Amino acid sequence: MLILIFCADLHHDTTYHDVLRSMCGKRAQQMAAASIMCTCFGINVTFLVIIGDQFDRLFSTFVGPDFCLTLWFNRNFVIMLIACILIWPICYFKRLDFLRYVSTVGIFAMIYVVFLNVYEYYALKVTPGIIKTEPSNAIEVAASLPVIFFAYQSHEIVLPIYSSMEKPRSKNFIKSSMASLTLLFAIYTLGGTYGYLTFGSRVIADIIQMYDARDPVVVAGIIALIIKMITTYPPLMFCGRGAFEGLYAEWRNLTAEAYIRGEKWRRIIITTLWNIAVLMLAVVTPNITIAIEMLGSLAACNVFVFPGMCMVSLAYRHLNGYYNNLKNDRRILRSLEGTGHWTFIWLTLLVYGLFIILFGCAMFATVFIQVGNDILNHKQEDPAHEAPMCGLHSTL
Template identity: 40%
Template sequence: MSYNADVEEEVDRGVAAAVVVAKSRINSGCHSRSPVVGLVTPHHHHLQDHEDDYQNHNHHHHLHHDDDDDDVALLPEPVAATAGHQDDIFASCQLASSYGDDVGISWQKAVFLIVNAGLGAGLLNFPKAFHESGGIVSGNLVHIIFTSFALGSLIILVKCANERRCSTYQELVLHMCNPGWNVVASLCISVYCFITCITFIIIIGDQFDRVFASFVGKGFCHTWYFNRKFTMTVSSLLLIFPCCFKRIDGLRFMSYVGVLSILYLVAVIVGEFYTGSYNKGPVIFFDVHWTQIFDVVPTICFGYQCHVSSIPIYSCLKEHNASSSFIKACVAAIVVCFLVYTVSANYGYLTFGSLVKGDVLLSYDARKMQVLIAVILLAIKSWTTYPILMFCVREAVGDLYIQLRSLSPVEAARTESLRRKLIALTLWGTSMLIAVFTPNINIVVKLLGSLAAIFIFVFPGICLLQLVLISIEVNGSKGTLSEICLLFVASAYIIVGIFAFGLAFTLGVQHIIHPDTVHPLCK
């Protein structure tokens, strides 16, 4: 029995990609919406021809079963990409989901997941970033512009994910670009999410230190059970570790707590402006060199980076018209994030002026009960956000492992559960160890902002560019006015993303070479 070698290779690649898609959906616990599989996206006008040929051929097989075994065994990749036949591929890999069609979340619940992923440690850096960017006017102006870009890129990702039926960010890059870009995306996601997980553990340790310093005294860390290494380890083991294996839609209840915690923190920042009596430096409204105005960009990119987790959240929607529903969720989430960041940045900066610290919460008196509660809630917020990023980095590392080991579809399916648990355990343990011996998060915020710029601008721009080019090729035209406008928008995203990445990376390196002086609470 002989086979065409080229077709065999396409089948293997198509099935391998199907395993990755199916694995992602099972891990997220979300129902499948007929994903397109295959490393090469078929053009629409070719797709129907292949599907008709396959259906006619399959009918012929039922009439002459004994004569056509060889031909039916070969399923061309474009046919595998169709919704009508992809279920057989998934069944052959034994990756069927055990969840029913009613599994999923509403778009209102998705808002909490997106907001919880976006709001985080970046909020603490906004007041200082406004000062460094030249004051109130310039800081707010750049904030508005880049927030608009962040919302636009979310909509682009939703449209592309809906077009290709993807469930993770790196899977979308695979379908819209090529396997090489998929590896780059997986590496960037792994590095970004892993380092951000470390910062959350550090934030938890910092908040414990402030609580103990307020009630025990400055020498608290000499008592072993008050020492940050002990408190970070125990809290990470008890609060974070059990959540590292959850499905992403199972984290929505923790997101409610995380969002309410941030809202309380903003209320404290506003309240302290009117009731507190703090030393205040000069407040700048607009006094900036044109290059200085962009110093706020890394903080904005870091603060609005919810794009990596947005696609897994999108795949969990249960609405029939998921694309339009998720766009409503994205708009609502970005509006909430914008209001929270704007209020905290302006009130925090107006309270302390040039004396504001890189972590604005450190500028307040933790002996006040309302501030102390905010400190505790910030630790809780970090606990609720860590699992969302752990899910993303777990999936990215798993995909990289499958590619580097060149695992067959059957091997990948057989070892999926064990591999997922081992990756989560390893990542959690490593992030905790690094956090214990890392003194402060300000060193990495700007470097993380450079990677965030890639997720917010560069990859969405590339995906939109590919989507438009494919549409032009399928229609066989030179492009309509709307398509030309979309090409311009895609190019603008790529250019702005490269600029933001270079700027954030340069500022991050400068910050490492000339770090801010940090005085530990316990010497």
């Protein structure tokens, strides 16, 4: 994030794509837009998978373990019903201003899930599975990285937030970002630790499925999470649609007049195709773990590859005197310019940029191949991950 901020300061950019264009050119900007579009698409798929998981939990408790044998309670039917009736109609608007009032629901839902994990740890009387305190090998560490990338990914929105700060300086940003990341780390750690200690190795990706939905506290958490998924889907679809429209306009070389004239029908067609594709993929995705792994592979590009490209360009330009005559009081390392230390620092940063590019590419390729194998072969560690509720009696 700091790399993006330093580059934005030099060129007065306000978005992720603008920084890529200023530092690496038009093609890099288009690649970043495509990555953001795919990320938004993948998150939408994840939302529908999560919605299906929550209804599975409710139906398994109140209808019975064979609920999916009835069409009205079947997971795929419920996902399609919720998508078509509650989500799709609000995706066709040109603006989504009316959704800003329900954004607090998402914050409440996430905090409530953490509270639920802590509450269930003390309330449930279950025997947890094996509790590991350290990884068995390096492969397990590598396998967890995509989830971490996805959890802390905020690079796409950090620049608009930075530009809207009262005093947009890198020092102020470092303070605010460190505070936010510390709070986020505390929430993740608290929720993850209590959830894992409750079930041990038997824990699944969507932990709410393992709680007894007859408990009103759990029901409230499930409902809050469903509402959060429904209300958060449209803004992400809107962001992905905007990225796609930008790529389409450049590909067709549309003039400003032609772009505005065809906006309505283009919005309807793109939104329809987007929603249908998301629904189809959500129905065939075996579990949320695969969806998150896929998003983690894309996050590797947004977190490492593109910022690394900016770092290489930034260091190369400094070493070649590109910024020597730039009248910008936000240039970094100005006090060391012309010294051997200054050259050494930028050479080190150049090597660092190349390293994180290679690291991001390697993570993207590795995880992408693994996800493909999981989808084709269904090699989940726990069979319950494929059909966590239907046809199985609760383990609680």
